[in-house]
Amino acid sequence: MSKAIESTVFERRVNALFAPYTKPGSPGAVVGVMRDGQIEFCKGFGLASIELGVPIRPDTRFRIASVSKQFTVTAALLLAAEGKLKLSDPPHKYLPELPPLPVTIDQMMRNSSGLPDFLELLRLGGHGLDRPARPEDLFDACTRNRHLNFSAGSRFLYSNTNFLLLGLIVEKLAKKKLGEVLAERIFKPLGMAQTSLVAEIDAVIPNLATGYLGDREQGFRRAAHAYPQGGEGGLTSTVEDLLIWSRHFDKPILGKTIPAQLTAIAALTGGKANNYRRGVAVEELRGLQTVGHGGLWPGFRTEFLRVPKAGLTVVVIANLGSIDPWRRARAIAALALEDSGKMKPALAPITQAEIKPLTGTWFNAQEPSLFDLAWRNGEATVTQNGLPFALGRRAGGWLAAERGSYEFALKPGAKDTVKVNLGAGRVLTFTKVGKRAAVPADLAGTYVSSDCAAVWRITRDGNDWKMEVGGPLISGGAPWLVRGLDADTVELESPGSWIKATQLAHLVRDGDGRITALEVSTGRIKKMRFDRED
Template sequence: MPFSIDSLSLENRIDALFAAQQGQAVPGYAVGVLHQGQVLLSKGYGLASLEHGLPIRGDTVFRIASVSKQFTVSAVLMLAAEGRLGLNDDMRRHLPELPELPAVVTLEHLMRNCSGLPDFLEMLRLGGVGLDLHLSRARMLQLITANRHLSFAPGSRFLYCNTNFLLLGLIVERISGQSLAEFLQQRIFEPLGMKRTAMCCEIDQPVAQLASAYLQAPDGGYRRALHGFEQGGEGGMVSTVEDLLLWSRQFEQARLAPLDLPALLAAPTTLSGGQASLYARGVELGRFAGLATLGHGGLWPGFKTEFLRLPEAGLTVVVIANGGHLEPYRIAREVAAEVLALPAYVDAAMDMASLIGEWFSAPHAGQPEPALLELAVRDGKLIATQWGMPFQLTPAADGSWVPLRGAYEFKLRPSSAELLEVEVGAGLTQRFTRMIERPALPADLAGSYRCEHNGVHWVIAAAPGDDGTLQAQISGPVLADGGLWTLRGLSSEVVELQGQLYWMKSSQLLRPQRDARGRVTGLLVDTSRVRNLLLQRS
């Protein structure tokens, strides 16, 4: 097979991006590149199994997590094209066991991540449930049917939510009479020749050539990532970089009915307030190096995926990793930059040192929800931590800072030494002021709090010692003992609840609710994917 000198040069330049994995007994990446209909690269770096010393290859299988969402949406769009459902149908028409909500949630709201439904993973986490605990899809649906809360009016905002796509997958099963796995296999995977791709809802199902997933230990070594949750339309697929390149070709040369399926997936939408949303139908819209992008990322303990298309350049880059510390989102864009001979990121000398510290956004007119942000510089990179999760920021051409991660509306602009502004979508801007020190906690928070929407029960009490620390004993419908979480002060109106589960730290912001006499009657809770959830004092 002819191999041009330009191809050799490109492969060598891409290889250099993976120097830390080459020849090392470490988790790594699979990388696939499709340009103008030609596969330029299908290659692995690092090991698929540390125990057995098996290398990653282009046909190594991984769990691709939320990259599954576009396939679930495709199934819904196929059924809609056949007249078997409508995109503006109330979801309860097809799942009548769901409770009546404050407003109608349509299938279109679900596909576009603007439903206002709380993320079921977050609702479970508030009861101490980590992703390592076994939980069936049937049990998840049972818990979802207990919820009558909406974080906001459907269609008014974007907020990433796995509940949306779990429900869409169930709707496909109800309408088609097939399992989601069977439907996708017959209607998408087989016709496109995606031989190593499947919907594998049961997490303990054996999968040929499946890479092992790893998390980095504090000592720099690696531990096997534990998975317990069954998955579905929100993230249950396994695949390879080569199969995902076959799927990408479907966007350029449609073979599946309806033939306008790629356009339907990528169609943008406008929120009810008139603002554009960057989330289409199961895929994200964005820009990189001046070019429009379409794609999605995926995250599950120890697995990370980035499916990146640059349609104007005829380029697709797929990067999948089997290490929780690895960065497919960033790497995919660096690979794209090498292929197109473009700068990956803005080369701007921007001040980072003045941004270091904790920043707090109190509720204010136009932005009723609080927010907390920590900024630090590590290895010459600006790292933000919000809701307990760290992510890298990179400078943009307009002088702002934007995240190197997907599905996250966030654009930071320093206004002064003591003020930051962050655009968070739907026309909302959070104004952060620097925190010099944490204030004391309100003195009257101790008590028992329950949520009718997820069965969570928190008991807040003084921690051992006399330093004024409060702890919350976490429990819920799944776990009677979800652990002790710690409260820290932010203002007279907002406190932070810090938690630690199997593989991640978490941060929740609590707003004590008071009656006319000033007594605490409940807590309004905000998390990364749930807003304005009420726990009532009992």
């Protein structure tokens, strides 16, 4: 239980942040706050299981998803220190089934490899997280692909493929399952007794919270997922264990250089900064550097946040998809540090008045990239590739994504344009979309991608267009929607119970103007080719 007194102002304000989830019948979250190695606050809010009425407690276990990545990286760094692995090697040296792409293991750790996300590769073939898959299916998606989103090392783009493969490399070198390696080399030495890698979705895990979607107004429903998980996101853990892990950054036990290696800087090949280090992201909170990572899985969301110069750690883990731990962890950190004199004053919040003239749909054909900007739920919200994210004010007039997994910042440009910084020094001009063009009449046909083994059949029924999608794991299913954008680009929307994603397809034409291929871009895949079949 918390060492702080229940009636302190800090604790009352944290309680207020989570008060809506203490009402009967609601999932919720757990919060842990540690300063200088001492736990000051640790408390659960809401229910770990609505069905059973079990409350969330500090020892409740959750799926922490991508927070797992730093542990997979740590295992690989330990092997590298023993001379069993070289970070400058390509992954196919250790996994010869992979195509020989010019990618290094260090670039994989830093999400700068350019490897497409295997979740996206399978989704382009019509397969989603709610449909069963085997570990070999996920690996096959990686071995099949020969496409790079960009020259390795030149940009940051989040990809789960990097850490799935890294975990498999650790397994091969250690000759043990990744879960065993992590338990023996990290969790047991540190005393993280409630943390383990559980790949199988049907495994019995004591004290594991149930994940939920929805909210009180819409109603809660159990989140469905059917993918096994590995080095990219397979850990279950507790807030207490993650606070133990945070202590290791300050007083290393596994290896004195591990924390420094996790946070080590490496510029991109163009000389621009990459704020994603090795399995952790470096950001800023009102002038103070932060180190941490988030996790997102159907029904589970996590934020592991360290503020090293303040000696502060905040962990928020939720079993409800509509809770935002990223924002709540930073709000709690600000409360904890508000009288410390260590933080800069908060920038003025973005106002609805300044967003109003920017509201609408914006497009850059060369990238290609499309997004909507709107004032939603009291804040400036961008929706890109079907995913919404909030903007916050930054210096220099920029309005930037509030999460490190997105590189996105905008500011007004000339008439009906905005400037958008997409990272790696790429500041592009987006124009406002007026009336969309019709879907090109000659788009109908069959398109195939060897990189993801997807087959797309686009058909027209009057003014309505749809696309039937099949892939290596599935055929049939609900059709995708096809919408026009401009003469050379269409937008495709894939259905989903968790996320309805969108992607852009650029029409590639030959010298006679005939469509020969589509170049498809999603949130984590760029310009993947789908060839037209006659």
